[in-house]
Amino acid sequence: EPEVTQTPSHQVTQMGQEVILRCVPISNHLYFYWYRQILGQKVEFLVSFYNNEISEKSEIFDDQFSVERPDGSNFTLKIRSTKLEDSAMYFCASRPGGGDTEAFFGQGTRLTVV
Amino acid sequence: LAKTTQPISMDSYEGQEVNITCSHNNIATNDYITWYQQFPSQGPRFIIQGYKTKVTNEVASLFIPADRKSSTLSLPRVSLSDTAVYYCLVGSPLTGGYNKLIFGAGTRLAVHP
Numbered sequence: 001e002p003e004v005t006q007t008p009s010h011q012v013t014q015m016g017q018e019v020i021l022r023c024v025p026i027s028n029h030l031y032f033y034w035y036r037q038i039l040g041q042k043v044e045f046l047v048s049f050y051n052n053e054i055s056e057k058s059e060i061f062d063d064q065f066s067v068e069r070p071d072g073s074n075f076t077l078k079i080r081s082t083k084l085e086d087s088a089m090y091f092c093a094s095r096p097g098g099g100d101t102e103a104f105f106g107q108g109t110r111l112t113v114v
Numbered sequence: 115l116a117k118t119t120q121p122i123s124m125d126s127y128e129g130q131e132v133n134i135t136c137s138h139n140n141i142a143t144n145d146y147i148t149w150y151q152q153f154p155s156q157g158p159r160f161i162i163q164g165y166k167t168k169v170t171n172e173v174a175s176l177f178i179p180a181d182r183k184s185s186t187l188s189l190p191r192v193s194l195s196d197t198a199v200y201y202c203l204v205g206s207p208l209t210g211g212y213n214k215l216i217f218g219a220g221t222r223l224a225v226h227p
Contacts, residue, residue: 004157042218043201
C-alpha cells in the first residue's frame with residue numbers, strides 16, 4: 001500500500017538553527033499539507049500546497065516557515081530560525097485531489113528544539 | 115468551514131459498540147463529513163467519509179440524519195487497539211474546503227478490558 005514517508009523520524013536542534021523536514025508524498029497525489037502537533041494538543045494546520053504554490057496557510061506559518069517541492073517528489077518544510085516553542089510532531093499529508101477527500105498522513109517527524 | 119463539536123472523551127469496554135456523535139450545525143450543501151483516527155505519536159488515519167444517510171466500511175459505520183447537522187461514527191465491538199483520538203471534519207473537497215483539513219480537539223476514546 002502506498003504511504004507518505006517522512007524523514008528524519010526525530011530531529012534535535014539548537015535554538016536559532018535552521019531545520020528542514022522532508023516528506024515524500026504518495027505518487028500522483030496533487031495536494032500536500034504540513035501539520036504540527038505539540039505534545040498533548042490537537043493537530044494544527046500549517047500550510048497546504050497545490051500546483052506548485054501555497055493554497056492556504058495558517059497564522060502559525062509565518063516568515064520563519066517555508067515549503068518547497070524541489071524535484072516533483074519531495075515536499076519539504078523549512079524552519080529558518082527555530083524557537084523552543086517549535087518543538088512538536090510535524091506531519092506531512094497528501095491527497096489525490098478532485099472529489100477524493102481521503103488524506104494520507106506520514107508517521108511524523110518529532111522536532112525537539114533545545 | 116463548518117465548526118464541529120464532539121465529546122472530549124469517552125470510555126468503553128472491549129466488545130461493546132461505541133457511538134461518537136459530532137455536531138456540525140452550519141454544514142454547507144457541498145460539505146462532506148470525514149472521520150479520522152489518531153494513535154499516540156502517529157499521524158491521523160482516515161476512517162470513513164459520507165455525505166448523507168449511512169455509510170459502512172470494514173472498520174466503521176457513519177450515520178448521517180436527513181438534516182445533516184450531526185453525524186455518528188459507530189465502531190462495532192471495540193477492542194483495546196481502538197483506543198485513540200477520533201476527529202470529525204467537515205468540508206467540501208470541490209470548493210476548497212479541503213485545502214485546510216482543520217482538526218478539532220477530537221474525542222479521546224479509551225477502551226478498557
